[in-house]
Amino acid sequence: MAVETRVYLVRHGIAEERSPAQTDETRALTPEGEKKTRKVAERLRSLNLHFDLILTSPLVRAQQTARILQDCELGKQVEIANELAPAGQLERWLDWLLGWQVEQPRANLAIVGHQPNLGDWAEQLVWGTVRGRLVVKKAGVIGITVPEAMNAIGNSELFWLTSPRLLL
Amino acid sequence: MAVETRVYLVRHGIAEERSPAQTDETRALTPEGEKKTRKVAERLRSLNLHFDLILTSPLVRAQQTARILQDCELGKQVEIANELAPAGQLERWLDWLLGWQVEQPRANLAIVGHQPNLGDWAEQLVWGTVRGRLVVKKAGVIGITVPEAMNAIGNSELFWLTSPRLLL
Numbered sequence: 001m002a003v004e005t006r007v008y009l010v011r012h013g014i015a016e017e018r019s020p021a022q023t024d025e026t027r028a029l030t031p032e033g034e035k036k037t038r039k040v041a042e043r044l045r046s047l048n049l050h051f052d053l054i055l056t057s058p059l060v061r062a063q064q065t066a067r068i069l070q071d072c073e074l075g076k077q078v079e080i081a082n083e084l085a086p087a088g089q090l091e092r093w094l095d096w097l098l099g100w101q102v103e104q105p106r107a108n109l110a111i112v113g114h115q116p117n118l119g120d121w122a123e124q125l126v127w128g129t130v131r132g133r134l135v136v137k138k139a140g141v142i143g144i145t146v147p148e149a150m151n152a153i154g155n156s157e158l159f160w161l162t163s164p165r166l167l168l
Numbered sequence: 169m170a171v172e173t174r175v176y177l178v179r180h181g182i183a184e185e186r187s188p189a190q191t192d193e194t195r196a197l198t199p200e201g202e203k204k205t206r207k208v209a210e211r212l213r214s215l216n217l218h219f220d221l222i223l224t225s226p227l228v229r230a231q232q233t234a235r236i237l238q239d240c241e242l243g244k245q246v247e248i249a250n251e252l253a254p255a256g257q258l259e260r261w262l263d264w265l266l267g268w269q270v271e272q273p274r275a276n277l278a279i280v281g282h283q284p285n286l287g288d289w290a291e292q293l294v295w296g297t298v299r300g301r302l303v304v305k306k307a308g309v310i311g312i313t314v315p316e317a318m319n320a321i322g323n324s325e326l327f328w329l330t331s332p333r334l335l336l
Contacts, residue, residue, distance in 0.1 A: 047334055126301045133294045135313075135327035143334070145303075159303035161329040166215055166311070 002147065003105045005097065008051065008160075009118040009142040010069070010110055013037030015061035024086075029064045033138065037065055040139045040164050041072035051075035052104055056112040057084035065139070066112045075110060084113040090121045090153075098149040118142060128154030137163035170315065171273045173265065176219065176328075177286040177310040178237070178278055181205030183229035192254075197232045201306070205233055208307045208332050209240035219243035220272055224280040225252035233307070234280045243278060252281040258289045258321075266317040286310060296322030305331035 014033030018024065029037065054075045056066035066078050083093040093111075100109075111118075119134040122142045136142060143160030146152045182201030186192065197205065222243045224234035234246050251261040261279075268277075279286075287302040290310045304310060311328030314320045 123295075127291075127295055127297075127299055129295075131295055133325050135325055157301050157303050158329060159331065160334050161326060162334070163327065166328050166330070 003101050005101060005104070005106070005146045006108045007144045007146050008049070008108070008110045009122060009144065010065065010112045011115055011118055011136050011138055011140050012057075012059070012061040012065040012112060013139040024059070026060050028060050034064070034068070036164055037068050037139045038072065039168055040141075041068050041074060043167055044069075044141070045072050045074055049074060050108060051110040052077075052107040053100070054078045054110045054112065055081045055084060057086075057088070057114060058082060059085060059114070062112045062114065069110060069112070084111055086114045086117065088113070088117060090124055094149045094152055097146070097152070101149055122158065125152055125154075125156035126158045134161060135163070137165070139164045141167070171269050173269060173272070173274070173314045174276045175312045175314050176217070176276070176278045177290060177312065178233065178280045179283055179286055179304050179306055179308050180225075180227075180229040180233040180280060181307045192227070194228050196228050202232070202236070204332055205236050205307045206240065207336055208309075209236050209242060211335055212237070212309070213240050213242055217242060218276060219278040220245075220275040221268070222246045222278045222280065223249045223252060225254075225256070225282060226250060227253060227282070230280045230282065237278060237280070252279055254282045254285065256281070256285060258292055261289075262317045262320055265314070265320070269317055290326065293320055293322075293324035294326045302329060303331070305333070307332045309335070
């Protein structure tokens, strides 16, 4: 049975503006961001999606987004992955995926992170190059079918891209 | 004001199987295809989408799909375009678009057609090359922001890709 992971790349919801009073790492979702993210999560649940694992960037706004997915019963397990932080590298995450696919050869995975990484990674996985041509809104979702991690770049398929506006 | 067309590429719904009894041109939507296409159209309407023009391939299953979009009040005007038939060329359609953009510099356009053309055209418009990596289901939708038609190839943006399964 061929290895194949359905990866749902979820951008964090609307967060507090950057300010001198706090670091980028601690910026939290705004009340509006939390509300809209919850609506998106409820909608994903009503589409019968379920994630075997929710992997999240360590930044507060991403972790909060991941917890909302968990609260809405999209997945039981949330793990933090430094590879998903803004400075993270696709290759490092693919190293992680390689190990995970040994345990879970055909599974659904959510990764919660940031722009421009999510769109760039999706383009690399699907087309092998980055052009910055995917519009990825806050709390938006990209769906990609990823084969074995070692062959994933340029060999994945895009099956979904949506903003909250076109989902809710 | 910059020219910009939001193009919604809609694949026709589920149609009758190929058979020696009829030509490909006359294959009609099945009852299931009609029902699901109508549900998709109703959902698009509930998302407040509206098309200034619905352009369709001349093949029966595409024309029927376009009429369903019209019935569901997604657009008043339906026109047939031979460029959208399975043998159609993206360049020919872009010639048409060039003229339309003179009248409608910022408009919403639906084009109803076939695979693999719709996915291939989307890839050419967004990435400048065809890799066949977009999963476009029957009655599925691709959303692209297209700048001036003469510069559209490789300069468009993808803002939506959805199957009925992830829309309904």
